[in-house]
Amino acid sequence: IPIFIALLMISFPNHIYFAAFLFLLAASTDSLDGYIARKRNEITNFGKFMDPLADKLLVASALIVLVEMGKASSIAVIIILSREFVITGFRLLAVTEGKVIAASWWGKLKTVTQIVAIMALLLDNFPFRYIGNYQSNDRYHR
Numbered sequence: 405i406p407i408f409i410a411l412l413m414i415s416f417p418n419h420i421y422f423a424a425f426l427f428l429l430a431a432s433t434d435s436l437d438g439y440i441a442r443k444r445n446e447i448t449n450f451g452k453f454m455d456p457l458a459d460k461l462l463v464a465s466a467l468i469v470l471v472e473m474g475k476a477s478s479i480a481v482i483i484i485l486s487r488e489f490v491i492t493g494f495r496l497l498a499v500t501e502g503k504v505i506a507a508s509w510w511g512k513l514k515t516v517t518q519i520v521a522i523m524a525l526l527l528d529n530f531p532f533r534y535i536g537n538y539q540s541n542d543r544y545h546r
Contacts, residue, residue: 424526449504
């Protein structure tokens with residue numbers, strides 16, 4: 405996450421593309437880790453708790469930097485992050501009762517949707533910029 409943020413914030417030729425690649429790589433390896441754990445039947449309570457938390461940290465970091473870059477609405481990001489805090493709070497409460505709540509398919513779909521949206525925003529709203537009269541509001545990518 406720190407390298408991803410640095411790649412976004414330090415301006416050099418094609419830095420956005422390097423950051424987008426690293427973000428996609430981090431998101432993909434997280435999914436791959438879960439897939440391998442399920443295939444090998446090596447699912448642990450630690451993994452059930454940490455996997456969604458790692459997703460949240462990666463997505464939250466990207467969204468906050470996108471606000472800084474002027475590519476995302478702060479109101480939308482506050483709503484998204486508030487939902488993440490509430491869900492994490494519920495999970496922590498469940499842990500105190502000795503229960504671990506694994507990510508549901510809806511949660512996984514939400515995470516994939518967020519990753520796709522973040523990639524689109526990182527890449528100057530690709531492919532949506534080709535629809536209508538799109539103008540970039542990005543002060544870092546010009």
